[in-house]
Amino acid sequence: MSFNKTGDIALDHIINEMVDTVTNSKDEIFQIGEESRSEFEKLNKELTETKKQVLALIDDGDKLEQKVRxxxxxxxxxxxxxxxxSEEEIRKVYEQTHELQMDLSMKREKxxxxxERRDDLEIRLRNLEETIGRAEALSGKISVVLNYLTEDFKHVSDALEDAKEKQEFGLQIIEAQEEERRRLSREIHDGPAQMLANVxxxxxxxxxxxxxxxxxxxLEEVKSVRALVxxxxYEVRRIIYDLRPMALDDLGLIPTLKKYLATIEDYNKNVRFSFTSFGKEKRLETKYEVALFRLVQEAxxxxxxxxxPSEIKVKVEMKSNAATIIVKDDGKGFDTSKKKEKSFGLVGMRERVDMLDGELNIDSSIGEGTIVTIHLPIN
Known part of the structure; x- marks a missing residue:
């Protein structure tokens, strides 16, 4: 047996052990997340019941306080x-007052x-929510590692020449998939699911x-329910748009952007939208149409x-070898010199632009609005 063959076997053995260890770790993290989620649901129910009891006690206490007065x-x-x-009448009034005061004191103490129990439950729920979030994020990262180990590294000796390329590309794709699943799950849970429960x-x-x-x-309550529905x-439609607008494949970039902005304007009555396109309207390769639509959408x-903002302006200029997008708002702006925590939207925009060898410029200052300029070369 040659040295290279022996090395391949040893490497595969090491990778198999790593896969087993990572798999076990992922199962443990999943179990922690599920236990935390179960505890969260139980405490949330208890919190709801406790709030009802507090409101009932407040109402009873107020009524009893009137009787005491x-x-x-x-x-x-x-x-x-x-x-x-008579002495009996005086004693009866005194005992009645004393009894009412004792009842009121007991209700106020309860x-x-x-x-205090309600406040403690709210703190525990926040902590559990953070634990669930960390468990989901860690599980996603482990999924990336596990997928990479099982799919790309099983027979790494056969692909050493392009290992670096596979590593960069594979990790980006897998991580993007995991992040998209988490994002979609959270959006449905925090958006339509919560709204429908409230309805x-x-x-x-x-x-x-x-x-x-x-x-x-x-009738006012019915109007409020209709607003929630x-x-x-709107949230469901927005999530569908986020996944993939069908009009993009059927009609192309410019009509899809017009439709998208019209839909957004319908559900944001306090914001004015304007859209302007320059140049010849034509179909581009799918990668360019998707990229340009996503960039406008994210901005x-x-x-x-x-x-x-009170107004958002979108301009698209199409040339034979390039496309330029400008998204301008008159909102409160921000300090571009300060790095914002968890600014995943801007990070995603920069990565998408970099993948297509484009340029992204963000001009903003506090109180002066924001201008996002994107230039993509079209080969």
Whole structure:
């Protein structure tokens, strides 16, 4: 057996052991995440019930406090004109007042204990949420490593010449897939899922509001529920657009951008949108159309999420060998010299532009809005 063959066997053995270790670690992390999620759901239910109990105690305490005030007034009247009342009447009023005060004191103490329990539950839920997030992120990273080990490194001796290229490309693709899955899961959980759960809760209040407060307030509650449904529908449509707008394949870049901005404007009534295109409207290679659409999409979403603008302008100029995009908003702007934590949107834009040998420039200052300029050469 040659030295190279022996080395290959030894390397494969080491990689197999690494795969087993990483797999076991991933299973343990997954178990931690699932246990944390189960505990989170249990505590969340307890928190909901505790909040209801606190509200009920506050309501009972307020009613009891009114009774105590009335009883104290009665006691003061009896004490002031004690000659008009018998000893038994005076004793009865005094005992009634004392009993009401004791009940009120006990309810307020129980209310205090429940408030403390509520605050403690909220802290524990925040900590568990962070633990779940860290577990998911770590599991995703381990998936990247595991996928890389099992797919690209099993017979690494056969691919040593292009190992560096495979490493860079493979890790980017796998990590992007894992990040996209996590992002989509969080968006559905934090967006439509939460909104629909809220719709269910709010819809239960409509009948109660009608019975207790009348039809006008019930109609207001219905309007509020409709607004929540509209927001949930917008979030679903936005997530579908994020995955892949079908119009991009059918109609091309410019019509898709027009449709996208019109849809965004429908659900952001307080923001004005304008779109201008220059040059000959033509179909490009898929990679360019997807890249240009995603870059506009990311720039617009960043402005809506962070800048609080009243107007967003999008300009696209198409030339025979290049494309230029300008996205301008009149929002609050930011200091470009300071690195923002978790600015994944800007990082993703830079990476996408770099992959196509383009240029990205961001001009912004606090209170002066932001201008994003993108130039892509088209081969």
């Amino acid at each position: 009335f009883s104290r007034t009665r006691l003061s009247e009896v004490s002031k004109h004690f000659q008009k009342y 209310e205090k204990q429940l408030r 269910m809760l709010r819809s239960d209040l409509v009948g109660r509001t009608y019975r207790e407060r009348g039809i006008e307030e019930a 509209r927001s949930a529908l 617009v979403q960043n402005a809506l999420k962070h800048a609080e």
